Amino acid sequence: MTLAAGHPGFLSPTGVEVAFLLVGVATLGAALVTVTTKQLVHAALWLVVALGGLAIEYLLLTAEFIAWVQVLIYVGSVVVLLLFGLMLTKAPIGRSADADSGNRWAALTVAAAAAATLVWVVVDAFRSTWIDLSGAAQGSAKVTGASLFRNWVLPFEALSVLLLAALVGAIVLSRRKNGAPS
Amino acid sequence: MHLGYPAVLAVLLFCVGLYGVLARRNAILVLMSVELMLNAVNLNLVAFDVWLRDTLHAGQALTLFTITIAAAEIGIGLAIVLLVYRNRGTSDVDKLTDLADTGTEPDSDSIAPTTDNAAETAADQALPAGGQTA
Incomplete structure (x- = not known):
């Protein structure tokens, strides 16, 4: 909101930004492993890492309550439900060769095109927008x-x-x- | 903090989820990718709420609603996947082609209504037979 006051540049990141970037890279990596791994149970466990990383991002954005709700509901119950679902459908424990569909190259193309377009638009739109995180926490x-x-x-x-x-x-x-009864 | 960081991270997470939805075969892994996409939307909502300093806190309230609806969605989705698995013996979304218009005769390996429950299989086979004779 402080457009006129001369926003800080990208070359001198604050501590919060450095933490956000590091946790963001970890989150993105865990999400990538979740959608590419051949071991189905590992995908659920990497999903825990991705969702927990997002909870930390919420904390860095001063949204504490959302962060704890994220930990409670996603990490606590949704992933457990997914693991139960994997086990009830007798998912193979080891590496399964057919985890990916035959149209994965089409999927990769669509996802890469969508990512390129959206990143371009978002960076172009919010290049100089600054979030003021000082003051009382807005998500307590x-x-x-x-x-x-x-x-x-x-x-x-x-x-x-x-x-x-x-x-x-x-x-x-x-x-x-x-x-x-069965 | 620059708004670009959370926005770009949300975009990339959304596209990773998009890839997962399109490329995965197991229905439960598709559900996981849907969760990733919903979480990307949540991150956007929180970031824009904090940026705009909304007095109603619409972004955070909507994030809570999205999390709740995602929990409901995963419950219903897993129930449906379990039902499909019980009736078809597979949770592979590529093999559930009953409604597909292939233009040829249905191939044999696509639909095999096998179950792990012998009594249920007998009941399933008895029901249409009884309906035809009656």
Whole structure:
């Protein structure tokens, strides 16, 4: 927001920026291994690294509450659900040769083209935009809770109904038919 | 902090997830890649919320909503994948070609409704037969 005041250049990064870059490289590397590894269980474990790195990025952006929610929900439950899914579908433990589809070169082309285009647009648009991280944290539990329960109460409650519906749907879908014990 | 760092990281994570969705065969790995894409969107939301100093904190509230919806999505998605695996014996998205219009006769190795449960297989085979005779 301090466009006129002469933003700091890219050649003299602050400590937060250095930390953000290092954690970002680790996160991106873990994400790359997640989508390219041939061992299915390792993909889930590398996903933990990627999601945990994102939690650290949220902390660096002063969004504490989001960071802890990320750790609790993604690392704590979503990855565990994915591991359960891998084991219930009898995923091979070792290297599986057919982890990647036959159209992986087309996929690589699409992803690389999308990355090049989006990076170009984003860098061009936000080259001189500066986030002011000083002052009180904008994502502490107090601030987030106040805004959530003052301004976002109705979506919040609708979301709890959605979670209940998803829970009932998952139970109905995964129940065995005829009620037969197996 | 420059806004470019989180924005570029979100773009790259999104494209890694895009590659995973397109290139993976196992349905659960596709779900993992979808999670990566959703997380890239979350990072964008948080970064722009912090940049704009929004008094409503719309970005962070939307991030919480996205995380919740992603949790619901992964639950329903895994239930569907388990159901497909139980009925077809595979969770390979390339082999689920029942609705594909190939223009030729259906190849034999694509759809094999095998299950690991003998009783269920017998019940599945008995049901259409009973329906035809009745």
